[in-house]
Amino acid sequence: MQEAIGSKLTPILSIAGSDCSGGAGIQADLKTFSAHKLFGMSVILSVVAENTARVISVHNVPSRIVDEQILAIFEDIPPEAVKIGMIGSVELMQCVANNLKKFKPKNVVLDPVMFAKNGYALMPTQNCEFFAKSMLSFADVLTPNIPEAQYLCGFKIENEEDMKKAAKALFDKGAKSVLLKGGHKKDDANDIFYDGANFHTLKAPRIDTKNTHGTGCTLSSAIASNLALKKDKFEAIKEAKAYVFEAIKYSLNLGKGHGPTNHFHSLFKKDER
Template structure:
């Protein structure tokens, strides 16, 4: 049984964060484990409050998992503060997992800030250099690169800047673009476009969490990074197509659409 560990915040609405990550792992036949970095009171409309965990309990959760269970991939999402970023980096450096998928969560779907402003530099300094792949959306890529992205050339430049921070690869997600959600993959030498088609739905809560977790699960299952990304893109696209109109805002994607298709047969 392959395993994956998510280090992220909890979403009480169930559509993003730890909840989305564990559903995604299960959908890929990977045993999921979790380190909760923050508890959020949120739903499909808003984030009402956030309680960040202490760096000590985050450290102890990571150590408890690694000291007992073999971890085949790690996905990192919401961390909240600079001190928690530093603690996660320090603890993972001790255990040296083979695959680290970093989703630099900064702002929620509802527009609420999930990462303290002064924590961005800590993310760039301590975690990005450890990442197998970083998966920013356009606003996150602008923050990490320090440039405004307005053209295709800007996308290429942003990828280069983030790669120079130490990341082995970057998947710059195009969901926030005006046109089709085409993603750009950069491995430090070559650019590859992953074409997408805009799906007319507002139910996209947790898409970034789900995509990065799918990449982690695919790599835990032995896929190379490019194949892992390709299949994760395919998975999130179908999950959005089969999403749920739950709640009054951005509903969740359907993590288990594959099993429902089998059941219907």
């Protein structure tokens, strides 16, 4: 009897908030997992009413329901990697941390989502210290952008040397490696990766587009995808950055604000992108 092709798909999990408009959060993660030919699963921490222009409201899921979602996954289909995104309250941070201690997943990519593209605070800044103390030690790869790193480190980041200093500080706070994203810089979009021993600069040209909704979610879930596919950290990050570059290059001009990236750009012919 022939084995079903789908039975070979590697399972991967996102623990994050939702985005009803489909460009960020759980929805972006699941699309990215599928683009990497993985079997995506999700644990929803918050239901976010947002679109490309604004966040209307956030409803945090009760921690008991989060516990039960995570139990449902790990007792049946343990993932090969876990991406963790928006955690909107101290209660949810403690809940997720307790479950990570309990189930000890491998290949954890932690994206400290603090702000939506329009500046809406998805993680209240007063929770940053608790987040750092409770969550960073679980991160095999931590993926802050510059504003997030500034809040977590407590100092301003103005140049590449500051980025290296911040990446080292976050490593010292417990993260096993740090990818500090440079997308908020004015001159280039270079990232800094610190693996605990060496700094690596990942260069990329800046694409002239406003359609960047969900890029952080997409990058972190792409890194998790590559780790699930048994790639080492640096290779996983390089390939994820290349994937996101193409997703932005062929982004979708939808909505009135920052449009979404194109997670399935590779499925289209060049003249259809």
